[in-house]
Amino acid sequence: MRKILPEKLLTPLVEINGKKNEWRYKKRRGEKGVLCLCCGKTFGSFMDFDIGAVYDAERYAKTYRNKICPYCGSFPRHRIICYYFNKNKTALPEKGIVMFGAERSIKKWFDRNGCRYTTVDLFDRTADVKVDIQNMQFPDKTWGLIICNHVLEHVPDYKIALRELKRVLKDDGILELTVPTDKNLETVYEDSSIVKKKDKIKHFGQSDHVRMFGNDFEKILIESGFSVEIVNGDNLPDETAGIVGPADYDDNRVYICRTGNIQNDGGSRC
Numbered sequence: 001m002r003k004i005l006p007e008k009l010l011t012p013l014v015e016i017n018g019k020k021n022e023w024r025y026k027k028r029r030g031e032k033g034v035l036c037l038c039c040g041k042t043f044g045s046f047m048d049f050d051i052g053a054v055y056d057a058e059r060y061a062k063t064y065r066n067k068i069c070p071y072c073g074s075f076p077r078h079r080i081i082c083y084y085f086n087k088n089k090t091a092l093p094e095k096g097i098v099m100f101g102a103e104r105s106i107k108k109w110f111d112r113n114g115c116r117y118t119t120v121d122l123f124d125r126t127a128d129v130k131v132d133i134q135n136m137q138f139p140d141k142t143w144g145l146i147i148c149n150h151v152l153e154h155v156p157d158y159k160i161a162l163r164e165l166k167r168v169l170k171d172d173g174i175l176e177l178t179v180p181t182d183k184n185l186e187t188v189y190e191d192s193s194i195v196k197k198k199d200k201i202k203h204f205g206q207s208d209h210v211r212m213f214g215n216d217f218e219k220i221l222i223e224s225g226f227s228v229e230i231v232n233g234d235n236l237p238d239e240t241a242g243i244v245g246p247a248d249y250d251d252n253r254v255y256i257c258r259t260g261n262i263q264n265d266g267g268s269r270c
C-alpha cells in the first residue's frame with residue numbers, strides 16, 4: 001500500500017482501519033477484555049500479528065497471537081512504555097521530546113497527555129525530520145526525552161548510535177530504548193557477511209535486521225555511559241495481557257537510560 005498511495009493519504013487510511021477494527025474487536029458482554037495503555041481503549045482481545053514474508057515465521061510461531069492493539073497498533077513494548085509513562089508522568093519533560101519513527105501508539109499517549117513531540121527517522125517519510133541516528137544534526141544536550149524503539153538492530157554501528165544518543169540527551173533527560181533480544185545469546189550477534197534477506201531472517205529474525213542483541217544489553221548501555229532502569233512487562237496488570245512478542249525476541253524489557261544517577265525511585269525496578 002505504501003508503494004501505491006501517496007504518503008499524505010496513509011494516515012487517514014490508518015485512522016479508518018483503526019475505527020473498523022475498533023468495532024470488530026469490540027469487547028462483548030461477558031468478555032474479560034484487554035486494555036491498551038497507549039490509546040486507552042478496551043477490546044475483547046488484541047489482534048494477531050501479520051507475520052508476512054520479512055520475518056522468521058518459526059520464531060513467531062508461539063508469540064504472534066493477541067498482540068496488536070486493533071485501534072492504535074501498539075505492540076506489547078509500546079504498552080509497557082506507556083505503563084511506565086503513566087506511572088512517571090512527572091519525570092517526563094513538557095518539551096524537548098523526540099521519537100525515532102512516527103509510532104502511532106506512542107503518539108496517541110502523547111496526544112492524550114498534551115505532550116508535544118518531534119518525530120525523526122532516516123526512511124519513514126511521515127517523520128517530521130530526516131535523521132541518521134549515527135550522525136545527528138542536533139546540538140549536544142538537545143532532548144529531554146528520546147524514544148528509540150527497535151532501531152539499533154537496523155543501523156550499521158549501534159555503538160556510534162548510542163554515543164550520538166548520549167550526546168543529544170540533556171543532563172537530566174531520559175532515553176527510552178527497546179531492542180530485539182535473544183535470551184539464548186550471551187552477547188550481541190552480528191556478522192556483516194550476512195547480507196541476503198533470507199539469511200538475515202534466519203540469523204537475525206527479520207529481513208532488515210543486521211544483528212540480534214543478547215543478555216548483556218544492559219551492560220552495553222552501562223559501558224556506553226548510561227545508568228539503566230529496566231521496566232519488565234511481566235509486572236503489568238493482567239488486562240494488558242500479551243506482553244511478550246510478537247516474536248520471541250521481541251522482548252518484554254524496556255530500558256530507561258539516564259546519563260546521571262537514577263532519580264525517581266533509587267534504581268528499583270518496576
Ligand SMILES: [Zn+2]
Pocket residue numbers: 036037038039040041069070071072073074105
Ligand atoms: Zn491502542
